Amino acid sequence: MESTYKLLAEAVEFLRQRGFGRAKVALILGSGLGGLADSFEESVGVDFAEIPGFPPSTVVGHAGRLVWGKLKGIEVVAMQGRMHFYEGHSQRQIAFAAWTLRLLGAEILVVTNAAGGINPAFSVGDLMLITDHINMSGDNPLIGPNPQRFGPRFPDMSRAYAMECRELAKKAAEMLKLDLQQGVYISVTGPCFETPAEIRSFRRLGADAVGMSTVPEVIAAVHAGMKVLGISCITNMAAGLGAEKLNHQEVIDVTTRVQSQFRALVAKIVELTGRETEK
Numbered sequence: 001m002e003s004t005y006k007l008l009a010e011a012v013e014f015l016r017q018r019g020f021g022r023a024k025v026a027l028i029l030g031s032g033l034g035g036l037a038d039s040f041e042e043s044v045g046v047d048f049a050e051i052p053g054f055p056p057s058t059v060v061g062h063a064g065r066l067v068w069g070k071l072k073g074i075e076v077v078a079m080q081g082r083m084h085f086y087e088g089h090s091q092r093q094i095a096f097a098a099w100t101l102r103l104l105g106a107e108i109l110v111v112t113n114a115a116g117g118i119n120p121a122f123s124v125g126d127l128m129l130i131t132d133h134i135n136m137s138g139d140n141p142l143i144g145p146n147p148q149r150f151g152p153r154f155p156d157m158s159r160a161y162a163m164e165c166r167e168l169a170k171k172a173a174e175m176l177k178l179d180l181q182q183g184v185y186i187s188v189t190g191p192c193f194e195t196p197a198e199i200r201s202f203r204r205l206g207a208d209a210v211g212m213s214t215v216p217e218v219i220a221a222v223h224a225g226m227k228v229l230g231i232s233c234i235t236n237m238a239a240g241l242g243a244e245k246l247n248h249q250e251v252i253d254v255t256t257r258v259q260s261q262f263r264a265l266v267a268k269i270v271e272l273t274g275r276e277t278e279k
Helices: 002-017 034-039 091-103 163-175 196-205 215-223 248-278
Strands: 025-029 041-047 065-071 074-080 108-117 127-135 181-187 209-211 227-237
Touching: 002 091, 025 034, 025 091, 025 248, 034 041, 034 065, 034 074, 034 248, 065 248, 074 091, 074 248, 091 215, 108 215, 108 248, 127 163, 127 215, 127 248, 163 227, 163 248, 181 215, 181 227, 209 227, 215 227, 227 248
Parallel strands: 025 074, 025 108, 108 227, 127 181, 181 209
Antiparallel strands: 041 065, 065 074, 108 209, 127 227
């Protein structure tokens, strides 16, 4: 574990030398959604591959950059893209990124992703506020020596997605006159899309949307004492519920279509969150 702490210190020192300041809010921007970071003021950025301990992102739609700047006057740090378990990265490596965001000062983490809709009431292009998750990856980023400087051996996940952050998200959506769905996100390993039988079983488990990311980051962030808000963009209806064939290009196309609404929502959430932290 000491080697992890040392590498985290190196990562943060490297970022400070590159002009990264403290951040109140951290963002993880999923497939096709990273463009929000391009609107930051006074921004500086660096490729994941340059940061000690960060593996590169290899997925289309993920720029693989860490960007610091100001959004609505609030200091933020954003991952343009993320690492995935299916790329061959361990969940511990995925947690490393979340811990780095914490050490940069972030107390709130907003995670976003592209997801397949399971709830038949959803439509392609909907935004879903994550109320809870189901981890079907068969792994956990906290397996191994406990990073006790961040949190306890057995962290409580009963309120993984902070209620106060969810209320701010709903307020932001109302201010922007955006419809915001709510539901449970189920995380699988990927990279293949799910079978219709799997989707039917996930629905019985209580899942409303399915994806291949997010949960390892959330576990690491909650363990480290961060408040988490999660938002999914429903880019397709899951297997057996929509198109005959599923493909990643559809994911990119839909996020591109709805990105203006999505960016506006996240920006408003950051603005409201910043106001709350200043009280």
